[in-house]
Amino acid sequence: MSLSRRDFLAGMAAAGAAGLTASEAHAYSKTFSKSAMTYFAGVASDNGHNYRITNWKKIKAKWQRQLVKYKSIEPIGSVVVDAQNHFLYVVFENQTALRYGVGVGRDGFRWYGRARIDRKALWPRWVPPPEMRVRQPDLPESVEGGIDNPLGPRALYLYRKGIDLGYRLHGTMEPWSIGNNVSSGCIRMFPEDVIDLYQRCPIGTRVLVLKTLGAPVIDERAPVDGEPPA
Amino acid sequence: MTGKRSWQHAAALTLLLLLAGCNTSKNAADSGSSLTAADNVTNAPVAGGVNVAPGSEEDFMVSVGRRTFFKQSSAELDDVARATLDKQAQWLNQYPQWKVKLQGSADDPGSPQAQTALSQKRADAVRNYLSSQGIESGRMLAKGYGRERIGEDCPEIECKSQNRRVITNLQEAPEF
Numbered sequence: 001m002s003l004s005r006r007d008f009l010a011g012m013a014a015a016g017a018a019g020l021t022a023s024e025a026h027a028y029s030k031t032f033s034k035s036a037m038t039y040f041a042g043v044a045s046d047n048g049h050n051y052r053i054t055n056w057k058k059i060k061a062k063w064q065r066q067l068v069k070y071k072s073i074e075p076i077g078s079v080v081v082d083a084q085n086h087f088l089y090v091v092f093e094n095q096t097a098l099r100y101g102v103g104v105g106r107d108g109f110r111w112y113g114r115a116r117i118d119r120k121a122l123w124p125r126w127v128p129p130p131e132m133r134v135r136q137p138d139l140p141e142s143v144e145g146g147i148d149n150p151l152g153p154r155a156l157y158l159y160r161k162g163i164d165l166g167y168r169l170h171g172t173m174e175p176w177s178i179g180n181n182v183s184s185g186c187i188r189m190f191p192e193d194v195i196d197l198y199q200r201c202p203i204g205t206r207v208l209v210l211k212t213l214g215a216p217v218i219d220e221r222a223p224v225d226g227e228p229p230a
Numbered sequence: 231m232t233g234k235r236s237w238q239h240a241a242a243l244t245l246l247l248l249l250a251g252c253n254t255s256k257n258a259a260d261s262g263s264s265l266t267a268a269d270n271v272t273n274a275p276v277a278g279g280v281n282v283a284p285g286s287e288e289d290f291m292v293s294v295g296r297r298t299f300f301k302q303s304s305a306e307l308d309d310v311a312r313a314t315l316d317k318q319a320q321w322l323n324q325y326p327q328w329k330v331k332l333q334g335s336a337d338d339p340g341s342p343q344a345q346t347a348l349s350q351k352r353a354d355a356v357r358n359y360l361s362s363q364g365i366e367s368g369r370m371l372a373k374g375y376g377r378e379r380i381g382e383d384c385p386e387i388e389c390k391s392q393n394r395r396v397i398t399n400l401q402e403a404p405e406f
Contacts, residue, residue: 061280067292069274075382077297077392087273096276098292116388199314202299204391213272 051191063101070097078206103188115207118159154198285325305351319363334374337393350374371406
């Protein structure tokens with residue numbers, strides 16, 4: 001997750017403004033450039049907060065949620081991420097899967113391996129890890145859930161053998177970042193998609209992050225490949 | 231065969247293949263018989279992919295989701311389950327041609343009889359909630375299968391969490 005100073009200020013403003021009305025939320029969205037605003041199609045309400053609706057006309061078809069053929073031995077219900085191709089799959093019956101477009105870690109921040117969803121949150125508070133704040137001293141200690149929280153409306157927390165990996169599947173307020181290598185290791189999704197995924201993944205859901213489909217699965221006892229979360 | 235006729239032949243064949251492609255999800259598990267080689271690779275669109283037909287079974291799978299999950303030994307609908315069922319009810323109200331078989335499963339502590347009873351309670355909970363959201367009782371059948379129709383079977387939460395569920399199975403011409 002990388003935040004500019006502008007985003008940080010917007011986030012701080014949102015943190016102090018729980019329960020925004022739609023028109024107030026529009027006022028905050030002025031922090032985005034005019035071209036960025038074309039990625040939004042209004043504001044939707046969800047569990048006491050608002051998120052900016054994705055303007056799907058601006059989004060390539062390949063990044064939109066869709067049913068695809070999927071050949072794999074992963075059990076039904078598993079989540080599989082193809083980091084290189086920026087796809088996340090939920091495995092369905094009959095060798096099909098529901099596919100979503102995602103954003104993944106930038107160079108030096110990608111990771112691979114098995115994990116499990118041990119915790120889920122609605123409108124999560126964002127607490128940048130200390131390493132991230134060292135790199136970006138402008139970041140706040142935390143941002144409450146809301147329209148300008150970079151985690152978006154949901155987060156699914158990834159664990160391995162009871163240990164929090166520090167990585168999450170979460171939403172984004174930057175729909176243009178889907179399909180790119182942008183984060184500090186988290187898997188980011190359109191807000192509509194992470195709301196959808198949250199419904200489909202009970203606590204205990206398997207997650208497998210691969211460099212590409214068909215790449216060898218890194219032994220789950222091995223340390224995470226790549227840089228630590230930051 | 232003239233060039234034109236062979237073109238018509240090819241177009242007809244393509245149409246047939248496209249129609250076959252629309253039906254893939256209705257095939258028995260993995261028969262793959264109606265799939266062409268091009269359809270049968272990972273990432274090939276199923277049922278039109280992003281252009282899925284509104285009101286189709288695949289639309290329900292993509293836009294709504296068939297599964298409602300439960301906690302261990304519980305048939306109670308939590309917030310997540312209710313949010314899922316709200317979406318199901320909205321969709322089913324919009325497309326009244328569909329009936330649903332609500333297939334409950336259990337993978338919980340207890341005897342086989344207890345599992346069957348729990349899975350029936352789960353299916354009933356889903357039926358009652360959908361009914362409260364305006365779905366006529368005559369469109370629904372709730373049946374508990376115990377562990378009979380569970381997916382992956384293992385002692386860990388990875389398996390159990392997937393098996394403590396009700397699948398809302400759309401049916402055009404159900405036997406009930």
